[in-house]
Amino acid sequence: MAQPGPATLPYFNASPAEVRRLCRTGQVTDMTAGMAAGYIQANIVMLPAALADAFHEFCLKNPRPCPLVGMSRPGEYGIPALGADLDLRTDLPRYRIWRNGVLVVEASDLGDYWQDDLVTFALGCSFSFENALTACGIPMRHLQTGRGVSMYRTNIACTPVGPFSGPVVVSMRPFRSQDIIKAVEISSAIPLAHGSPVQIGFPAEIGIADIGTPDYGDATPVAEDELPVFWACGVTPQAVLAASMPEFAITHAPGAMLVTDMPIAHYQDLVERHRRGVI
Amino acid sequence: MAQPGPATLPYFNASPAEVRRLCRTGQVTDMTAGMAAGYIQANIVMLPAALADAFHEFCLKNPRPCPLVGMSRPGEYGIPALGADLDLRTDLPRYRIWRNGVLVVEASDLGDYWQDDLVTFALGCSFSFENALTACGIPMRHLQTGRGVSMYRTNIACTPVGPFSGPVVVSMRPFRSQDIIKAVEISSAIPLAHGSPVQIGFPAEIGIADIGTPDYGDATPVAEDELPVFWACGVTPQAVLAASMPEFAITHAPGAMLVTDMPIAHYQDLVERHRRGVI
Incomplete structure (x- = not known):
């Protein structure tokens, strides 16, 4: 699609x-x-x-x-x-x-x-950064297929303050090499929309055991010529509230x-x- | 070292x-x-x-x-x-x-x-961008081991002009995920030092069959938790002159x-x- x-x-x-x-x-x-x-x-x-x-x-x-x-x-x-x-x-x-x-x-x-x-x-x-990627012609599979972006709880802890603590939740978008480079350039320029990625290519390093089973949203297949790219996600505060x-x-x-x-x-x-x- | x-x-x-x-x-x-x-x-x-x-x-x-x-x-x-x-x-x-x-x-x-x-x-x-990476505390293996950076001819052709033509030559530096992200951010901000990478993680896509056998410089091992990152390289004009x-x-x-x-x-x-x- x-x-x-x-x-x-x-x-x-x-x-x-x-x-x-x-x-x-x-x-x-x-x-x-x-x-x-x-x-x-x-x-x-x-x-x-x-x-x-x-x-x-x-x-x-x-x-x-x-x-x-x-x-x-x-x-x-x-x-x-x-x-x-x-x-x-x-x-x-x-x-x-x-x-x-x-x-x-x-x-x-x-x-x-x-x-x-x-x-x-x-x-x-x-x-906000997805709109920027779209404006730059970079496709995103979850948008192409009309599904929710894949989101995962990580082993990265938020810095706790008072009653508020919890894990950083990340969203994942798979890209081919060319679009990884562009996506990093674009997202790093928009710190108010989570900025640059927190992980590229090695989900286990941030505690994601099975990329096919997101904690929130829908699963997104990653093709053989793609790498999963992870950004900090605005679902984090909702997870923090729940905790x-x-x-x-x-x-x-x-x-x-x-x-x-x-x-x-x-x-x-x-x-x-x-x-x-x-x- | x-x-x-x-x-x-x-x-x-x-x-x-x-x-x-x-x-x-x-x-x-x-x-x-x-x-x-x-x-x-x-x-x-x-x-x-x-x-x-x-x-x-x-x-x-x-x-x-x-x-x-x-x-x-x-x-x-x-x-x-x-x-x-x-x-x-x-x-x-x-x-x-x-x-x-x-x-x-x-x-x-x-x-x-x-x-x-x-x-x-x-x-x-x-x-120039290696100095910027060094100033930001990002290690590079070829510098750590005192060897030449690995360089490869690619299947990307320079846009030919008059007598001048030839393949784009790239340099390769292996990084873990965190440093890939920083290296893209830093190098993309320095277009006069080749700018952002041309490839991350999939050397075959640019015609590099064996990453262990560079065409110029020394071989650089890529660890299991690293990806090879490729930048256009200033050796290109020397290859163009030779051709x-x-x-x-x-x-x-x-x-x-x-x-x-x-x-x-x-x-x-x-x-x-x-x-x-x-x-």
Whole structure:
């Protein structure tokens, strides 16, 4: 199956505000992959203010899995730097409500769940660098086959802070040599979307015994002329929440991200360098 | 064996002018590897003016193996942009004199061989990015063992121009996963030193049947937890000269480079990013 590209993805070139409006009005209810290329998309974690300082420090100490792109003040449902019109209670397609580390329900808005002491953390997401790879013509098998990216818990521990600890979760994309080189160049230029890979080619070194059995997402076959490439993944904070069991938390649902107004630094430069054959 | 590093390489932090003076006065007569870190070192090709336009175009069309960093006017033995005091007849440790594509003699200066119609091309060299890797603490086995880097002719053809054609020659360095990622990040930031790799992990794809038998340099073992990483190599123009057989040409001797005053763009930034753990 051909990979959906800029020409076939209806919202690839949409503005972030337009995508947020589609989420708010219930026209986009699921994945935000392939939308608003060139802008940072974000994983969302909302926690009671009493836990905010510790989680803030946790993000700063674990920038690969948890690249902090924005943070609200307690009880505020906007983060002006990420979008003037942004309403964190409605502008994601889908949310997850957690109590004591257990997922209790999903919701399309937070009308019934908002609390006035919540602090929202926005953490960069691999959709941003996947959009950059797509713009540079680099195919990704999970997109070609319409499946979820393969994700694995690793033996790499997050730097713990207060109640927050857990393993780094990684996503895996198989590439041939040429595309490995390009993918490293492109992703290393986007630290707010997890930056460069954490592993190429040797999954056992990070504690992945069977690449065919991901812990999250779908299995992705790796061809003989390909190597698996692993990036730190925004699922890490959800695994950390499950392990740390805060009394109350809200996150996005997997794939249903906050689309922010923050441009990916150097995005046009990356696409232009690809066009000229430099990448 | 420990790899020579900034602390043990006597001229790692020397200025380019100081290294050129040592070459000129016969105190450095061989390799310029590990000298004047942070500055572009260059392969040298001198050709009669009648061939200069074609070779100039050849370099521009083959920027990975032949990254052009400077070019003299016919008969001039200076290139001011590469060093105010530069004398191309004396400032390399060793030269090779070629007639009809055959190496006829080596010389420590060009007193007996200089011609008034020569045009000099300075082409970036991997020593520059090796210095950057060394500064970032990334070991290279050929340096650790004091041997020459492994080099191979590939099935990748240079874009031919006029009489100049031939295969791209690549150098190979084996790395573990972590250092592959760093090496791609660092080398891709230095296009004047061949830029990012051309192959990772699958030598047969570029026509290398036996990695244990390099066409130039020494064999380098690749450990089980390593992958071979290949970069376009400045030996390419010497292979092209051998194939194109110009009546007269002068080059540097392998490893005996021109050390230029041209700083590696972003070099301090790379070292600083490494120091902060970002690379």
